[in-house]
Every structure is written in C-alpha cells, then in structure tokens.
Amino acid sequence: MSKADYAYEVLLEEIRTGQIPGGTALRAAAVAARLGVSVTPVREALRRLEKDRLISYETHHGATVVDLGDEALAEFYGVRAVVEGLGARLAASRVTAVELADLRELHRSMVEAAAAGRLEGLGAGSERFHLRIADIGGPAFLGQHARAVRASFPVPATASLWLDPEVAARQLEAHERILRALEEGDGASAERVMIEHVEAGAVHRREHGAPPV
Known part of the structure; x- marks a missing residue:
C-alpha cells in the first residue's frame, strides 16, 4: 500500500465511522503529522475524498468534511x-x-x-x-x-x-x-x-x- 493509499484508507474509515464528523476542517499538514507521512500523499488522499464527495474545498477554509443533511x-x-x-x-x-x-x-x-x-x-x-x-x-x-x-x-x-x-x-x-x-x-x-x-x-x-x- 502506498502512503497515499494509506492516508486515504485511514481518512475514509474515520469519516465513514463518524470519528471525523461533518463540518470538520482537514489541514493537510496536521493530518500528515498525525499519520506519520509527508504532506504530498495526504493531499492526494484529500483529492480522492473530494471525488468521493466526502470532503469539499472552500476559499480560505481548505478541505472540510461534508456535513450531510x-x-x-x-x-x-x-x-x-x-x-x-x-x-x-x-x-x-x-x-x-x-x-x-x-x-x-x-x-x-x-x-x-x-x-x-x-x-x-x-x-x-x-x-x-x-x-x-x-x-x-x-x-x-x-x-x-x-x-x-x-x-x-x-x-x-x-x-x-x-x-x-x-x-x-x-x-x-x-x-x-x-x-x-x-x-x-x-x-x-x-x-x-x-x-x-x-x-x-x-x-x-x-x-x-x-x-x-
């Protein structure tokens, strides 16, 4: 498993199980430090999560977990x-x-x-x-x-x-x-x-x- 795949799987599971609730801001640097990887694979993971419609990007706010209503x-x-x-x-x-x-x-x-x-x-x-x-x-x-x-x-x-x-x-x-x-x-x-x-x-x-x- 690549580092990007690892970051994606961890974040996907955390979002899916509600460990990271809707509305939470995801900072690439903070996630990278927590997972013990560099920022680059985390950014790739975030792009994949955006395609999955689980996170969105907002101006001045960065990546945010989608809060589904x-x-x-x-x-x-x-x-x-x-x-x-x-x-x-x-x-x-x-x-x-x-x-x-x-x-x-x-x-x-x-x-x-x-x-x-x-x-x-x-x-x-x-x-x-x-x-x-x-x-x-x-x-x-x-x-x-x-x-x-x-x-x-x-x-x-x-x-x-x-x-x-x-x-x-x-x-x-x-x-x-x-x-x-x-x-x-x-x-x-x-x-x-x-x-x-x-x-x-x-x-x-x-x-x-x-x-x-």
Missing part, C-alpha cells in the same frame, strides 16, 4: 433500498446451497450474539449479510455498487440501531424473512422485505437522529 440521508437510504432490494431479488434465483448455508450461519451467529447481549458487532454483521446477498445477486456490478453507496455516508458505529435490543430483534426477524424468501426462490418477496428492512433504518434515523447500519 436530511435530503442526503433520504437519498442514501433510497439508493440503498433500490440496489440492495434488486440484489435480493436476483439472489433468489442464483443463490446456491453453500451460499445459503453461509448466510444462515452468519444469521445464526448474530441471533446468538443478540441473545447474549453482545450487540456491538451486530452492525458489522448486518453489513456483511447485506453485501453477501448483493454479491450473490449481482456479482458483476451490484456488489460493487452496494459497497460504494454504503461508503458514501458516515455511519458512527456507536450510533447503530443494532445497539437497541428491541430494534435489533426486529431487524433480525427481517433477516430471517429475507432468508426464507431466498430459500424459496421468491425474488419478489426477497426484494420487498429487503426494501422494507432498509427503509426501516431510514425511519429510525429520522426519528432518533442516530445513523443506523
């Missing part, structure tokens, strides 16, 4: 619902027995973790569940697009809806319904449940002000 939130979850819903519909006709078993095992581990009160890792598990389905349904394009959409919106892990036991239980029930639809080869149901599942996250975000995973 309610319209961006609605667009984010709307795009996610379309992409991941399509992935679920296509996956219903393409999923293999081995892939279903892997999804079942991931779901089982999440259910067990929730029952034991280990909620911190459920958000990451949910992301793996969704992206595996997208990869199965659309290995050429959809999986890549699903990842790009998720990477475009900061999601602090500490604000995940999966940290609420009651909400987590409902989300796991939705995962179970998606799995049943995949097992039955019912693409229409898989798409509908996936879209409802993603949209439930958007509703929770608007009502509680916490970006769900």
Whole structure:
C-alpha cells in the first residue's frame, strides 16, 4: 500500500465511522503529522475524498468534511433500498446451497450474539449479510455498487440501531424473512422485505437522529 493509499484508507474509515464528523476542517499538514507521512500523499488522499464527495474545498477554509443533511440521508437510504432490494431479488434465483448455508450461519451467529447481549458487532454483521446477498445477486456490478453507496455516508458505529435490543430483534426477524424468501426462490418477496428492512433504518434515523447500519 502506498502512503497515499494509506492516508486515504485511514481518512475514509474515520469519516465513514463518524470519528471525523461533518463540518470538520482537514489541514493537510496536521493530518500528515498525525499519520506519520509527508504532506504530498495526504493531499492526494484529500483529492480522492473530494471525488468521493466526502470532503469539499472552500476559499480560505481548505478541505472540510461534508456535513450531510436530511435530503442526503433520504437519498442514501433510497439508493440503498433500490440496489440492495434488486440484489435480493436476483439472489433468489442464483443463490446456491453453500451460499445459503453461509448466510444462515452468519444469521445464526448474530441471533446468538443478540441473545447474549453482545450487540456491538451486530452492525458489522448486518453489513456483511447485506453485501453477501448483493454479491450473490449481482456479482458483476451490484456488489460493487452496494459497497460504494454504503461508503458514501458516515455511519458512527456507536450510533447503530443494532445497539437497541428491541430494534435489533426486529431487524433480525427481517433477516430471517429475507432468508426464507431466498430459500424459496421468491425474488419478489426477497426484494420487498429487503426494501422494507432498509427503509426501516431510514425511519429510525429520522426519528432518533442516530445513523443506523
């Protein structure tokens, strides 16, 4: 990994997880000192983040992390619902027995973790569940697009809806319904449940002000 790639990956993760919140000014020299690299690779990383629309440049202010509002939130979850819903519909006709078993095992581990009160890792598990389905349904394009959409919106892990036991239980029930639809080869149901599942996250975000995973 080059120094520019390193700086980009670190900053991307920090922005995406909310460690660097929207509105934060990013000074290349300060970032370079913190990461132990020169200013040049940091500037290259900032240019890449600008292309990702995660930072913007303003006169006399330099690079600033984009502060995404309610319209961006609605667009984010709307795009996610379309992409991941399509992935679920296509996956219903393409999923293999081995892939279903892997999804079942991931779901089982999440259910067990929730029952034991280990909620911190459920958000990451949910992301793996969704992206595996997208990869199965659309290995050429959809999986890549699903990842790009998720990477475009900061999601602090500490604000995940999966940290609420009651909400987590409902989300796991939705995962179970998606799995049943995949097992039955019912693409229409898989798409509908996936879209409802993603949209439930958007509703929770608007009502509680916490970006769900």
